[in-house]
Amino acid sequence: MEIDHAGQARHAPSGLSIGAALDKVLQVSSALAGAMNSVLEGKGDVVQTTITALLAEGHLLVEDVPGVGKTLLAKTLARSIDCTVRRVQFTPDLLPSDITGVSVWNQDVRGFEFRPGAIFANVVVGDEINRASPKTQSALLESMEEAQVTIDGTTYALPHPFIVMATQNPIEMEGTYPLPEAQRDRFLARISMGYPTPSAEVAMLDSHGATSPLDRLQPVTDAATVVELIDAVRRVHASPAIRQYLVDLAGATRSSSAIRLGVSPRATLHLLRASRAHAALRGRDHVLPDDVQAVAVAVLAHRLILSGEAQLAHRSAADVLTDILHRTRVPGPTR
Amino acid sequence: MRRARVTPTVLAAASTLGAILPMHVLFAPTTWARPALVAILVVAATGMLGRWALPGRVLVALTQLVCLLGTLTLTLLRETTWHGIPTASTVRAVGEAITATVTAIQTQAAPVAVTPEVTLVLALAVGVVALVVDVVAVTSAMPAAAGLPLLAAFAASSANTGAGLGVTYFLLPAAAWIALLGHDGVARLQRWGSAVARPRGGAPPDLSRTLLARARGMAVAVLAGAVVLPAVIPHLPPTFLAGGLGRADDSRGRGEGGGNRLVDSLAVARSLEDRSTDPVLTYQTDDPVPPPLRVDVLLHYEDGVWRPASASTYDTGGAFPASQADVAVSRRVQTTTIRDNVLRGPQLALPGTPLALDIDPTAWRIDANGTVRVLDRREEYTVRYEEVTPTAAxxxxxxxxxxxxxxxxxxxxxxxxxxxxxxxxxxxxxxxxxxxxxxxxxxxxxxxxxxxxxxxxxxxxxxxxxxxxxxxxxxxxxxxxxxxxxxxxxxxxxxxxxxxxxxVAIGFLQGRRDGETWSVVAADAHxxxxxxxxxxxxxxxxxxxxxxxxxxxxxxxxQTTAPAPTGPGSTSSASASAEATPDAATEGSVATGSATDWRSRLQGWLGANIQVLLGLLGAVLALAATPVAGLAHRRLALRRARDDAERVEAAWESMLDGLASIGVRPGAGDTPRQARTTLSSRAHLDREADADLAGVVTTLERARYAPPGSEVDDVTRAARRVVQSAVSKRRLTARVQARLWPVEGRRAWQELGAALSGRLRRRS
Structure with missing residues (x-):
C-alpha cells in the first residue's frame, strides 16, 4: 500500500476529470487496438494484453516459437504510435554500450560527447533477447527498471513513455543465454502469440501475400497522448479490499506446495498496475477483483518456479495460478 | 410417484410374506399373523412415502424403522408407554419378550404356543426382515441381494418345521422374488432408451421383447427345475436325519402294510419327534373339549421301563363294564366318530370311558383294565363314552x-x-x-x-x-x-x-381342530x-x-384349602395391589365426573395433559428457534451497519446465507460477478430475480471497490426477493428445511456460542 501511495504521489493528477480521462483512454485504446488488429489477424487478446502493458508502464516479454509474429507484434505497436522506435537484434557479440550508448571524444568541442544507444527511444524492440550475453542483457534490464542510463557518471533520463518489448524463443536452445528468473521479474507481463486459427491464417495469407499491411499502417496516437493515458490509469481507484486481495494472491503463491518460488513484491505492484490498466480499458474508475483475475496469469505466471512434483505432474504455471485464483477467497470490505 | 416405486415395493412385501409363511407351522394359534402383516404393510407404506418425499436412502430406512417400531409399540406395548412415547419399561418389556420367546422356542416342541410376548417378537422379526428386503431390493434397487434375507427367513422357518413343506410354500416367495428381479431388469432395459433401433414393419422381432421373452422362459424353467428336481432326486426324509438312522421307520411303522402303531414300550419320544403331517386318525365329535384318546394302560414298571399289563382279556360280547362312578358324580356322555384310522390292531384309540362301540362284537375284546383290543385295524368306528367330572369336594x-x-x-x-x-x-x-x-x-x-x-x-x-x-x-x-x-x-x-x-395311560392328545374335524398325528402321542x-x-x-x-x-x-406353593407373602401383596388399582381408578372417575363446570373440566384436561402440552410447546419453540435466530441475526446486522456500504454487505451476506439454506453456494474464489453467474444458474432464477441479483452485485461492487463517496442504493429488498424466488423453485422438503433450519440461524447460534465462550475465557 505504501508503494501505491508513493506511486500516486509521484505523478500529479492532470487537469482532466477522471471521467473525461477515462473516456479518452477508451477512445485512444480502441483506435490503437483497431490499428493493431488490422495487421495481426485474430490476435485480439494478445493486442489487448499489449495495450494493457503499455498503459501500465510495463515491459512485455513475448515468448513463442519462431514465425508466429512476435516481432510483427512489437513493430505494429511501435508503428501505431507516433514516437521514436529502436529495434535491437540481440546477438552474442552485442555489447552493453551498444544498448546504453557510449561517450566518444569530439575533436571540435574538445570533450567527450555522449552518443545515445538503442535504448533511447519510446518503444524498444529487443529481438531474441536470449541470444545476447548476460552482461548485455543486464545492461538492458537495468535501464528497463530505472528508466534511466548512467554513463561515465552522467545520468541520462530515458524518454517517456518507455516500453521494452523483448521476444525470445523457448525452443531454440543452441547458443542462447536464457533469462534468469530474477530478470524475468522485470517484465510486467509475458504473452505467447500462439498459432493463428485456420480462418485467421487464411486471411493472413490473403492480406500479407502481396505487401505487408504494416507498411500501410499509420500512427493513431502519439507519445504525449500515451503519457496522458498512463496518468489516467494511475488515477484508477484500488480499494483496500482489492489491495488485500492482491496481497492474499501473492501470499498464496508463496505458500502453495506446487510452487518453489512465489512472486515478489514487485510482482504484486505490477499486478496492481496491470489491474488498473485493465479496469481503465473497460472505462471503470475502480478496480474489481475480476480485473485482477483477468491479468493475473499474464502478469504472474512467468515469475513462478514450480516444484518438482508439479513439474512431474505436467502442470504449467498457468494451471497452478488458475487453481490459486479459484481457491483464494475474495476479501470483503476491510473494517 | 415414480420415485415411490410402487410395484417393486408390493413385490418385495409379497416375497417377505411368502418367506415367512412357513412360520405358521411353527407357531400356533396364528394370532401373531395380524401384527406381522401390519409390520410388513407399515414397512412397505413408509418405504413408498419416504422414497417419494425424502432425500437419501439412510433417511428413508431410518423413517421406516422408526415407523415400524412405533407401530409395534403402539399396538402391542401400549400399556408400557407414556402417552404413546416409549419409556424404559417398553425397552424392558421387549427384552423380556425376547427372553421369553427364546425360552419358549427352546423348550416347547413345535408348534410353540403363541403368547403376547411371542407375538411381539415375531412381529418385530418379520418387520425387520421386511425392512431389510425393502431397503435392499427397492430403496437400493438391488433385488438380487434381497434374495439373501429372504432365503434366511425362509430357511429359518422351513428348516425348523422338520418335515418337508408343500411346494406352494416355496413357489410363493420364489415367484414374488423372481417377479421383483424381472421388474428391476425390465426397468434397467427400458433405461437404455432408444439405443437400439426398432424396426418399423415389425418383421424381425423387437430386441427387447426377445430378451424379455427369453428371461421369462428362463425364470419359469428355473422355478420348475427348483420344484421338480428335489422331487425326482432321491433324498433322505428329514426325520431320518434328525432322529438318527433307522428311527423313522420305527415311529411311523410304514414298512408293514401302511399301518401305524404306537409302540408299547412307551417310546413316545420317537412319535413325538415324528414330524409327519399325515394324520394317524381323524374324528368328529360333539364334545366341545374332547379328552385324549387312550390306546393302552400301563401298570407294571420295571428297570425304568413300563411294560404292558398282562391282564386277561375278556369277551364281553359288545358290552362295557358298568361305570364305577357314584350317581352323585357329574358326567358327560359324548359321541365320537373316528375315521381314517391307520393305527394297527390290536390297538384301538378310544376317548374317555367307553360306553358303546359300533364294531362287530366278535371283533373286539376288553381286558381287566378296560383296554379294548381289536382283531385288526378298523378304519372307521363310532364310540359313545363318558367322562366323569368330579368336583374337588x-x-x-x-x-x-x-x-x-x-x-x-x-x-x-x-x-x-x-x-x-x-x-x-x-x-x-x-x-x-x-x-x-x-x-x-x-x-x-x-x-x-x-x-x-x-x-x-x-x-x-x-x-x-x-x-x-x-x-x-x-x-x-x-x-x-x-x-x-x-x-x-x-x-x-x-x-x-x-x-x-x-x-399310566398312553394314547394321543385330542389333536388339531380343522372345522368340524379333529386330526391326530403321530406327534400327538402322549x-x-x-x-x-x-x-x-x-x-x-x-x-x-x-x-x-x-x-x-x-x-x-x-384348590380350596391348600395354600399356594408360591407362599403367602407374594399372594397377599398381589391381591393388595389388585384391590388398590380399581379404587384409584374409581376415585379418578368420580373427580372428573362431578366437575360439571366447563372451566374446571378444562383445568382438569389441562392438568391431565399438561406434560403433553408442554412437550408440544417445547417442540414448537425448538422448531421456531433457528428461524427466529436467523431473522434476529439479519435485523441486527442491518441495524449495526454504520453506512450504506455496510448495509449492502449485510444484505449480501444474508442473501448468500439464504441461498446456502437450499444448498446453493458460490465457488470459494468467486468474485461478486462470478458469484452472480454461479448463483443464477444453480438457483434457476427467473428473469426478474436475475435482474435483482444483478442489481445487488453491481451495488456491492460499487460499495466495495469504488472510490469513497460513491452513491450506493439500498438492496435489502432485492436481496430478499432473490432468496424468495430461489427458495420457491425448490421441492417442498427443501423449502421446509430452508425455512426451519436456515444457515443464517445456525450462524447466529455459532456466533452466540463463540461470544459466550469468549466471555467465559476472558472472565477466567
Missing part, C-alpha cells in the same frame, strides 16, 4: 388309600428313596389323597421343570466320586428335564408312594397318569407342562 371325600391292589401300588425300588425325599418337600404324609395329587401335579407343572425331548445324560455321581448310571426316574427328578412319559411316570410313582393307586378314587373311577391328571398337553383338567387343579 367329591375327590376329597373319596378315600383311595384302601382301594389299591398290588399291581397299581407297585413302586420302582431303584428310585424309592429319592421319591420319598422329593415327596417330603411337596406334601406332608398326613395330607388327603386329593390334595396330595394336586400338589404333585402343581409341582411337576411348575417352572422348575423343563419340557424337552432330549434328556440329560443318565449319570449320577456316587459316594466314591464315580459316575454310575442313574435310574431314569431319579434322574428325571434330579435334572427336572423330560417329556410326557417322565412326567406321567413321576406322578404315578409319587401317588403310589403315598398309597394312591395309579397307572402319556398321562390316572389315579384311582373309589366311587369316581380312574381320574386323569396332566402333570406335563407345555401347550400341547394343554391345561390340567378342571378337577385336578381345584
Amino acid at each position: 367329591q375327590l376329597r371325600a373319596s378315600d383311595p388309600y384302601t382301594a389299591g391292589d398290588a399291581q397299581s401300588l407297585e413302586i420302582d425300588q431303584a428310585s424309592r428313596a429319592y421319591l420319598r425325599d422329593v415327596l417330603a418337600g411337596i406334601a406332608p404324609e398326613d395330607l388327603g389323597a386329593a390334595e396330595t395329587a394336586w400338589r404333585i401335579q402343581a409341582f411337576l407343572r411348575s417352572a422348575q421343570f423343563t419340557y424337552a425331548l432330549d434328556l440329560a445324560d443318565p449319570v449320577q455321581v456316587d459316594a466314591q466320586g464315580r459316575e454310575v448310571p442313574a435310574d431314569p426316574l431319579s434322574q428325571f427328578l434330579a435334572t427336572r428335564r423330560g417329556y410326557c412319559v417322565q412326567f406321567a411316570t413321576a406322578m404315578a410313582m409319587m401317588a403310589r408312594h403315598r398309597g394312591i393307586p395309579a397307572r 402319556a398321562w397318569p390316572e389315579l384311582f378314587f373309589p366311587g369316581i373311577g380312574w381320574v386323569r391328571y396332566e402333570p406335563t407342562p407345555g401347550t400341547r398337553s394343554g391345561a390340567a383338567p378342571g378337577w385336578s387343579t381345584e
